[in-house]
Amino acid sequence: MAPVKANILVTDDEKSIRNSLKEILEFEGYDVFEAENGADALQKVKEQNMDLMLLDIKMKGMDGMEVLKSLRENRQDFPVIMISGHGNIELAVEATKLGAFDFIEKPPDLNRLLVSVRNALDRRELARENKSMRSKLPDVPEIIGESESIQKIKQTIKKVAPTNSRVLITGENGTGKELVARWIHEKSSRRSGRMVDVNCAAIPTELLESELFGHEKGAFTGATSRRIGKFEQADGGTLFLDEIGDMSADAQAKVLRALQENAIIRVGGSQKIKVDVRVLAATNKDLMEEIEQGNFREDLYHRINVIPIHIPPLRERKEDIPALAVNCLKRLSAKDIVFSGVEFTEEALDALKEHKWSGNVRELQNAIERMGLLASDSLIEKEDVRNLSLSRGKNTGKLENMIDEIEHFQEFKEAAEREFLKRKLEQYDWNISQTAEAIDIQRSHMYTKMKKYDIER
Incomplete structure (x- = not known):
């Protein structure tokens, strides 16, 4: 069975070694490129996609170890098989630490070389498939709930x-x-x-x-x-x-x-x-x-x-709230170490079900982020959820006062809008871009409204 077509770069300062390896690999069906020194090898990698490199360690100028280090620093992730006429344990260990796939002594045993080449290319193909599969996975949160x-x-x-x-x-x-x-x-x-x-x-x-x-x-x-x-x-x-x-x-x-x-x-x-x-x-x-x-x-x-x-709305599927809350905390901890280890008590999860979520899942997510940041001893407790209601009560009182004091609808609408924008700006530390994105309006509209209502930090 013919091998999968692959580009292999043979890097060695001895022409006879390059010719010998090229002949063997081309007979096996590979496309073979040559480089006579480290600088030439790095240039060839820039010009052509490589699947594997056979790299001599001892070369004039830049040696194989320096080439390997440069490849990894430039995020070239194809496998590299090191070849040396001065093989020793120390060199092999060092090459492995730098990411070499294998270490073979000169003159290379033909069977050993070809097995190593096939294994390296198999691993390369597997890595590509995994990368392709990961890229196809949607970066979209799951729809959480068993209701x-x-x-x-x-x-x-x-x-x-x-x-x-x-x-x-x-x-x-x-x-x-x-x-x-x-x-x-x-x-x-x-x-x-x-x-x-x-x-x-x-x-x-x-x-x-x-x-x-x-x-x-x-x-x-x-x-x-x-x-x-x-x-x-x-x-x-x-x-x-x-x-x-x-x-x-x-x-x-x-x-x-x-x-x-x-x-x-x-x-x-x-x-x-x-x-x-x-x-x-x-x-x-x-x-x-x-x-x-x-x-x-x-x-x-x-x-x-x-x-x-x-x-x-959440009020019609309260049984989903605990799962939503736990999942939200899990996603936050994956993005920011600050949330790592933070958990809900069972009483807190029960209290979340009883809270009135007028902003639904979006409000729940914001509340969990806030409670997660402020949680003591990495636990979100019933009292933390209760404080959400107390905070809302204060805001509701202010709204009630506005209703009692303002006679005309347009005047009330503008006063409420001003208060809403000011509160959201405070919530996002007066970052206008983040605030505009959070409340779902364009940043230019945000500036217009701030000017209209004379809102300043």
């Missing part, structure tokens, strides 16, 4: 993901709508393509069309070059329209046309561009109610709502 509603959602994803059917995901803020969308993409035949997100609520109405469909150079003031929109970026993959209930009427009409024709026209352009996109949409609004009020197109609703998935 009936979550099991039903998982089953629906399993059935629907392999198809091209459009899915409308509904649920309150923080329930995990984006996570469901990501799992649909990851389990679909489009997973090798991109999943492109658009937050329809975070983009100003006048910019949303350009964001979705792109624009041509000169289409409007400031359009100094052509821009590719989200539909084209997602070609061959998935487009996730988050908070679609906040989309303007004009944008709804254009999205409907794009879904009907599987084509878009860039702003300022006239040419139809075909796109192969699977659309997933999400909203925290009741779209049927929005349709009755004239805020959402019924024909678009039926286009996007082929498969409905509703994610219940």
Whole structure:
């Protein structure tokens, strides 16, 4: 059986040794390259992908040990078999420490050499396969929960993901709508393509069309070059329209046309561009109610709502809260050693089930991060959970005062928004980028609102 084709670099300052090894290896079906010294070998590695190197230890100029060290410092991970006419235990140990695969004395025994070459290439191939498998694993958190509603959602994803059917995901803020969308993409035949997100609520109405469909150079003031929109970026993959209930009427009409024709026209352009996109949409609004009020197109609703998935709030699946909490703490500890060893008491897990999570999973995650950082003796206890409720009570009191003191709705809305933004900025130590990302608005909007409400550190 012929060996798998592989590139082998033979590095030795003796031409007769290079010729001999090249002849043997080429007879076995390998592609063989030669280098007469260390500098030449390192240059060859830059020019050609190598699968294996046979490297002499004693050479003029840069010796084999220096070459091996340089390879590892430059993250060249192919196996290296060291060859030496001055073999001794010390050299073999040193070469092994530097990452050599094997150590063979000159003149090399033919059978021993070929076995070592095959073993080295087998290990190389196995490492490649493992790396490929790891790269294909989705970096998406699991959907945690054993409640009936979550099991039903998982089953629906399993059935629907392999198809091209459009899915409308509904649920309150923080329930995990984006996570469901990501799992649909990851389990679909489009997973090798991109999943492109658009937050329809975070983009100003006048910019949303350009964001979705792109624009041509000169289409409007400031359009100094052509821009590719989200539909084209997602070609061959998935487009996730988050908070679609906040989309303007004009944008709804254009999205409907794009879904009907599987084509878009860039702003300022006239040419139809075909796109192969699977659309997933999400909203925290009741779209049927929005349709009755004239805020959402019924024909678009039926286009996007082929498969409905509703994610219940935490108050309707309290039995999932302990598992969510433990998993969240586990993920935090994997990212930051500060959380390593932190655990919940059983009483704390029971208390989490009774807490009112108006922000759902997102609020739960933030609370666990806070409690994990502040936990004494690496234990999150019932009292720590109770303090969450006390903290909320203080905030609720302030809100109650605002309701009593302010007469007009717009004035109350602005006062509440100002207080919310200020509190979130304090929570993220006045890091505007992190705050904007956490509350899901654009950073430019954050600056605009801070200026509007005169918010300063």
